[in-house]
Amino acid sequence: MNRIILAYVPENAALAETIDHSLRRIGIPFEHTAQQAPAQITVAGEPVLWLITDNFLKNRLKMGGLLETMQKMAAENRLVAVVADGTDENGNAIPTGIDRMAGMLHYMNFWQNAWLALSEQHQQAQGAEKDALLPELDAVRKIANEVGEVINLLRENGFLNWNQLLANDFAVFFQKFDLQDWHGQYKKIAAQQADEASAAPLQLPEMPVSGGLLTPEPAPAPEAVQFIETSPEPADEPVFESAVTEPSDEISDQIVQQSVRDAWFWLERGHIERGFDLFLSALEQYPENEWLRNEHARAAAQFEQPTAPSPVTPTPEAPQTGNQEAQSYELMGDMAAERGDYLFAKYCWDRVVEVDPAYPGIYRKLGLMTVEHLHDYRETAAIYLQKALEANPEDAEVIAALRQDPSAPPIPPAPEPVEHPAPPSTPKNSTLVLITGATSGIGRATAGIFAANGYRLILTGRRVERLVELKNHFEAVYGSDVLLLPFDVRDAGAVEAALGNLPEQFREIDILVNNAGLAKGLAPIHEGRLDHWETMIDTNVKGLLYVSRIVSQGMVQRRHGHIINVGSSAGKEAYPNGNVYCATKFAVDALTKSMRFDLHAFNVRVSQVSPGHVEETEFALNRFDGDAERAQIYRDFQPLKSSDVAEAIYFMATRPPHVNIQDLQLFATQQASSMVINRSGR
Numbered sequence: 001m002n003r004i005i006l007a008y009v010p011e012n013a014a015l016a017e018t019i020d021h022s023l024r025r026i027g028i029p030f031e032h033t034a035q036q037a038p039a040q041i042t043v044a045g046e047p048v049l050w051l052i053t054d055n056f057l058k059n060r061l062k063m064g065g066l067l068e069t070m071q072k073m074a075a076e077n078r079l080v081a082v083v084a085d086g087t088d089e090n091g092n093a094i095p096t097g098i099d100r101m102a103g104m105l106h107y108m109n110f111w112q113n114a115w116l117a118l119s120e121q122h123q124q125a126q127g128a129e130k131d132a133l134l135p136e137l138d139a140v141r142k143i144a145n146e147v148g149e150v151i152n153l154l155r156e157n158g159f160l161n162w163n164q165l166l167a168n169d170f171a172v173f174f175q176k177f178d179l180q181d182w183h184g185q186y187k188k189i190a191a192q193q194a195d196e197a198s199a200a201p202l203q204l205p206e207m208p209v210s211g212g213l214l215t216p217e218p219a220p221a222p223e224a225v226q227f228i229e230t231s232p233e234p235a236d237e238p239v240f241e242s243a244v245t246e247p248s249d250e251i252s253d254q255i256v257q258q259s260v261r262d263a264w265f266w267l268e269r270g271h272i273e274r275g276f277d278l279f280l281s282a283l284e285q286y287p288e289n290e291w292l293r294n295e296h297a298r299a300a301a302q303f304e305q306p307t308a309p310s311p312v313t314p315t316p317e318a319p320q321t322g323n324q325e326a327q328s329y330e331l332m333g334d335m336a337a338e339r340g341d342y343l344f345a346k347y348c349w350d351r352v353v354e355v356d357p358a359y360p361g362i363y364r365k366l367g368l369m370t371v372e373h374l375h376d377y378r379e380t381a382a383i384y385l386q387k388a389l390e391a392n393p394e395d396a397e398v399i400a401a402l403r404q405d406p407s408a409p410p411i412p413p414a415p416e417p418v419e420h421p422a423p424p425s426t427p428k429n430s431t432l433v434l435i436t437g438a439t440s441g442i443g444r445a446t447a448g449i450f451a452a453n454g455y456r457l458i459l460t461g462r463r464v465e466r467l468v469e470l471k472n473h474f475e476a477v478y479g480s481d482v483l484l485l486p487f488d489v490r491d492a493g494a495v496e497a498a499l500g501n502l503p504e505q506f507r508e509i510d511i512l513v514n515n516a517g518l519a520k521g522l523a524p525i526h527e528g529r530l531d532h533w534e535t536m537i538d539t540n541v542k543g544l545l546y547v548s549r550i551v552s553q554g555m556v557q558r559r560h561g562h563i564i565n566v567g568s569s570a571g572k573e574a575y576p577n578g579n580v581y582c583a584t585k586f587a588v589d590a591l592t593k594s595m596r597f598d599l600h601a602f603n604v605r606v607s608q609v610s611p612g613h614v615e616e617t618e619f620a621l622n623r624f625d626g627d628a629e630r631a632q633i634y635r636d637f638q639p640l641k642s643s644d645v646a647e648a649i650y651f652m653a654t655r656p657p658h659v660n661i662q663d664l665q666l667f668a669t670q671q672a673s674s675m676v677i678n679r680s681g682r
């Protein structure tokens with residue numbers, strides 16, 4: 001018999017039974033999967049009703065692999081999510097808020113803290129216990145990285161709240177599952193059985209699968225019930241939107257405060273329409289909030305003036321809670337630093353700076369920690385320390401670090417910022433650039449140089465929050481036109497869904513930078529880990545192929561385009577323990593040459609940049625599975641920087657149309673080959 005899969009966690013069994021008991025009365029069969037992981041319930045053609053609650057979003061079993069499963073189901077149009085209150089151990093309701101940044105941040109913090117706690121446990125464990133914790137550590141890290149993307153997918157796909165599901169005798173359920181013909185029958189039977197709590201389920205004919213959703217098959221009704229021969233009465237048209245159950249007062253205050261901060265952020269940067277749209281959206285949801293109304297009135301009065309707005313200062317009526325998002329990231333950074341995870345601490349504190357550049361003491365923390373523990377970021381440390389000194393000119397510890405105190409590693413003067421002026425002919429460039437793996441390292445630096453020069457951008461990556469940061473920054477500083485596509489290049493279905501359904505104005509991609517790639521592990525072939533090998537092959541080779549196949553089709557049709565593959569010196573010469581990583585980069589080298597043969601007749605250029613060691617990336621951190629100490633591989637020589645490679649890519653992309661730089665290999669001055677490096681100091 002065909003079925004609808006009902007996915008939930010055991011704590012929410014009562015919600016699942018409410019749905020099951022109500023809808024089985026007309027023969028709709030449900031398959032309960034409270035004890036199964038997402039990957040175990042991915043059955044071809046089976047629609048799934050997901051009960052998303054606070055319990056679900058904090059459940060290790062359900063969150064593991066959830067993103068990949070939901071992406072697949074969303075692409076197949078068989079994902080239906082219902083957001084409802086969770087429940088605590090005493091049976092009290094726990095609001096599930098995912099429609100604003102405050103809610104998303106709550107679950108991101110939960111899993112990041114879980115990963116930090118497990119990391120500490122792993123560091124303290126010994127022998128077999130330590131080895132046994134490693135798979136769990138990897139799994140929780142993956143969830144922490146993906147939970148923001150899961151919530152973003154739910155918001156983009158559209159979800160229902162519990163009241164919407166129950167409204168009008170489950171009208172929205174019947175519409176979403178393409179069962180409108182059953183709704184009238186359900187309403188008639190529900191009325192007949194309103195006082196018969198123990199009524200047996202009615203036996204209706206099986207429902208075949210059509211287009212991935214259940215649809216009723218015309219058949220005579222059972223004799224026990226006289227169905228109406230005419231068409232069933234139509235259901236009210238539900239609105240599918242990102243709505244959740246009524247939040248608590250505390251969550252409501254967070255939502256209002258975040259809305260006001262977001263609105264002022266855009267207003268101050270000249271995006272007037274966007275800022276007032278945020279105000280109006282918040283006022284629709286919270287019309288009685290006096291502070292919100294006052295802030296809206298103040299903004300309206302201020303932006304009627306012809307002069308530029310003055311910096312915003314909190315009014316006396318404003319809640320004095322500070323920037324909660326910045327505070328959360330500071331706390332996560334503090335915890336990471338205490339555990340010795342200095343790269344993750346830097347990431348968290350950098351987020352504080354991006355959220356609130358004037359956050360007290362944050363540059364001091366960043367500067368001193370980077371000097372002491374992250375020797376590969378010395379130039380960055382100098383910038384942090386100088387900014388810290390601007391805030392407190394008498395800080396002796398900061399002064400000592402800047403004066404190259406013998407107790408601290410030497411720090412060169414902060415480099416002058418590199419200006420990337422827009423092309424002289426026009427302040428904007430209509431050329432559209434797609435960059436994979438744009439959330440860090442070379443991809444992030446490449447996005448920056450193209451944005452600074454006025455190019456339009458499509459940025460992809462797995463970490464939604466980092467993509468949003470880039471978009472906000474590029475729009476505010478450069479006025480860039482940016483489209484975000486959060487997906488994993490390893491997922492062919494996700495690539496197809498994202499690139500096959502681009503908005504009209506983003507369909508004609510001129511330049512593709514295949515940057516997404518990584519190394520995992522550094523071990524001889526007989527000791528290599530299969531999961532490391534599969535990750536590298538899936539990302540470095542298959543991911544490049546998935547993206548190139550779709551994008552190149554449009555370039556061939558238009559007889560115009562440029563594909564730039566980010567290879568590696570490891571694709572030119574192998575080195576000990578590099579086996580599979582080197583193989584994937586040799587594959588990139590061969591693919592680049594082969595693609596050039598295939599595409600040159602269509603006026604499509606194909607290039608490759610192959611750098612040696614590059615700092616300011618997460619390459620080493622990924623290779624050593626987050627082990628920050630092992631990742632310190634550049635402390636005794638000066639490698640390339642991510643910006644160096646980005647400038648090379650930009651140079652290749654901006655040559656005249658008749659010029660194709662086929663291959664560009666670059667090393668730092670102290671590196672002569674993959675294995676020959678002058679490690680006498682930086």
